[in-house]
Amino acid sequence: MSTPKLKPLLPFLLILLMTTGIVIIKPDPHSENELQITVNNILSPYSAVTLSNEEAITIQQAFRKAELKGGPELDNAIETAGFDPDVFKQPPPPLNEPNGNKAPVDQQRPGRVFESLATQYGPEDFRIFSDAVNERNELLPQYRCEFKEDGIEKSIPVRWENVPENTQSLAVVMYHFPNAEDHAHANSYLLLWHINPEVTDIPYGMAETGDWFMGSNKDGDSVSYTSPCSHSPGAHSYTMAIFALAETPAALPKESSVAVDFETFMTAIESTPIVGKAELSFTDKYN
Numbered sequence: 001m002s003t004p005k006l007k008p009l010l011p012f013l014l015i016l017l018m019t020t021g022i023v024i025i026k027p028d029p030h031s032e033n034e035l036q037i038t039v040n041n042i043l044s045p046y047s048a049v050t051l052s053n054e055e056a057i058t059i060q061q062a063f064r065k066a067e068l069k070g071g072p073e074l075d076n077a078i079e080t081a082g083f084d085p086d087v088f089k090q091p092p093p094p095l096n097e098p099n100g101n102k103a104p105v106d107q108q109r110p111g112r113v114f115e116s117l118a119t120q121y122g123p124e125d126f127r128i129f130s131d132a133v134n135e136r137n138e139l140l141p142q143y144r145c146e147f148k149e150d151g152i153e154k155s156i157p158v159r160w161e162n163v164p165e166n167t168q169s170l171a172v173v174m175y176h177f178p179n180a181e182d183h184a185h186a187n188s189y190l191l192l193w194h195i196n197p198e199v200t201d202i203p204y205g206m207a208e209t210g211d212w213f214m215g216s217n218k219d220g221d222s223v224s225y226t227s228p229c230s231h232s233p234g235a236h237s238y239t240m241a242i243f244a245l246a247e248t249p250a251a252l253p254k255e256s257s258v259a260v261d262f263e264t265f266m267t268a269i270e271s272t273p274i275v276g277k278a279e280l281s282f283t284d285k286y287n
Contacts, residue, residue, distance in 0.1 A: 035068070035073060035074070035077050036077045036080060036081075038066055038068065039068070039074070039077040039078055039080075039081050040077075040081050042059060042062045042063065042066065043059065043078070043081045043082075043083055046059065046083075048082050048083045048084070048232050048233055049233055051083070051087065056087050056088060059088060060088050063088065071219065071221065072219055072221070075219065079229070079230065079231035079232070080231060082231060082232065082233070083231075083232055084178060084230055084231075084232035086178035086187055087178065111182070111184030111185040112184055112263060112266075112267075113183050113184050114266040114267075114269075114270060115270070116243075116266070116269060116270050116274060116277070117175075117183070117239075117241065117266070118183075119277070120277065121243075121244075121274045121275065121276050121277040122164045122244060122274075122275055122276020122277060123162065123164055123276060125161075125162040126160070126161075126162045126163060126164055126244065126276045126277070126278045127160060127161055127162065127278050128158065128159070128160040128240060128241075128242050128278040128279060128280045129158070129159050129160070129161075129280065130156055130157055130158045130159070130240065130280060130282075131157045131159075131204075132156035132157055132204075133280065133282045137280075137281065137282045137283060138282060138283055138284070138285070139156075139228055139238070139282050139283065139284040143156050143227065143228075144227055144228050144229055144284055145227060145228075145229040146227035146229075151222055151224065152208060152222075152224050152225075153217075153224060153225050153226060153227050154204060154205035154225070154227075155190060155202065155204070155205055155206065155207035155208070155225035155227075156204065156225075156227070157201070157202065157203055157204040158172070158201065158202050158240060158242075158280075159200060159201035159202075160200060160201070160242055160278060161200065163197050163200075163244055163276070164244045164275045164276035165275075166246060166275055167197040167244040167245065167246070167275050167276070168197065168245060168246055168247050168248065169193070169194060169195065169196075169197065169245045169247060169248040169249075170193075170195035170196070170197055170199065170242060170243065170244060170245065171192060171193040171194075171195065171242070171243045171245060171249065171265075171269055172190060172191075172192040172193075172195065172202075172240065172241070172242050172243075173188060173190065173191055173192075173240070173241050173243075173262070173265060173266070173269075174188065174189040174190035174225075174238060174239070174240040174241075175187065175188045175189065175238070175239055175241075175262060176189065176228070176236060176237065176238045176239070177237075180237070186262055187218050187262070188215070188216075188218060188261065188262035188265070189217070189218050189225060189226040189227070189228065189238070190207060190214075190225050190226070190240070191214060191215030191216065191260055191261075191262070191265045192207060192210075192212055192213070192214055192215075193212065193213050193215075193248070193249055193252050193265070193268075194212045194213045194248055194252075194254070195210070195212040196211065196212075197244070199212075207225050208223070208224065208225070213252070213253070213254070213255055213256045213257070214256040215256070215257065215258070215260030215261065215264070215265055216257075216258045216259070216260060216261050220258065220261055221258070222258060223256045223257065223258050228284040230284065234285070235283040235284070235285040236283060236284050236285070237281060237282075237283050238281070238282055238283070238284060239279055239280070239281045239282075240279065240280045240281075240282075241277060241278070241279040241280075242277065242278050242279070243269055243274055243276075243277050244274070244275040244276035244277065245269070245272050245273065245274060245275060246272065246273035246274075246275050247272060247273065248272075249268040249269060249271065249272045250268075250271070250272070251264075251267065251268035251271055252264075252265070252268045
């Protein structure tokens with residue numbers, strides 16, 4: 001009589017025989033494969049192109065009921081399913097509470113419009129460039145979805161010229177508005193401050209190693225750069241801006257800190273005299 005073969009992917013209970021006895025370990029129901037299946041099942045009835053605010057709220061509630069925790073793993077699963085994870089990062093209403101006449105999901109989280117992002121400062125010959133962006137202002141494919149090494153993604157190369165006189169410190173921010181019509185809510189991909197005005201470039205992958213300070217990545221879970229990596233349809237616009245400042249922002253710490261997010265960073269910048277600003281806008285498109 002032959003011994004029946006065990007199904008290779010059926011370890012609902014893993015039994016380990018140890019010296020102290022038998023230990024039964026249940027597998028994580030939200031392992032990578034299970035997580036992707038759960039996310040696919042939740043998102044399958046919807047379209048990323050025509051997704052409404054009400055549908056986004058319904059999906060948020062489904063994520064909560066499925067006990068899915070936010071973070072890079074969930075973001076990757078959502079992107080693999082063809083959706084932009086940023087759409088689902090606004091706080092949903094409490095479970096069992098109808099949306100009713102509440103504001104749309106993208107207006108429920110308090111935000112702030114930073115006027116300095118839309119204001120021109122200083123001489124026009126203060127300019128910023130990146131070899132990661134082509135002549136059509138498109139991000140080159142090799143710089144998107146960077147591989148994480150020890151939790152760190154390599155930053156895109158950036159350089160600038162003609163820093164204004166009286167500049168005592170430089171600061172760099174790279175950001176994206178998930179909703180192009182809503183400038184009160186932005187995602188940040190790079191936050192740097194306390195850059196010596198004599199510095200004129202940051203080579204590829206060197207944003208974490210310079211003699212300056214760095215804030216949190218896009219997910220807010222580590223001090224790092226985040227590369228553009230959206231899998232949702234259409235082109236996504238990003239802006240990298242460099243601020244020439246009359247002094248180092250007093251409100252920012254004199255060390256790298258994950259506590260420095262986009263709002264903290266920009267609030268500090270706008271509390272500091274701005275001598276000049278240069279910016280580079282570019283697009284990234286998922287094919």
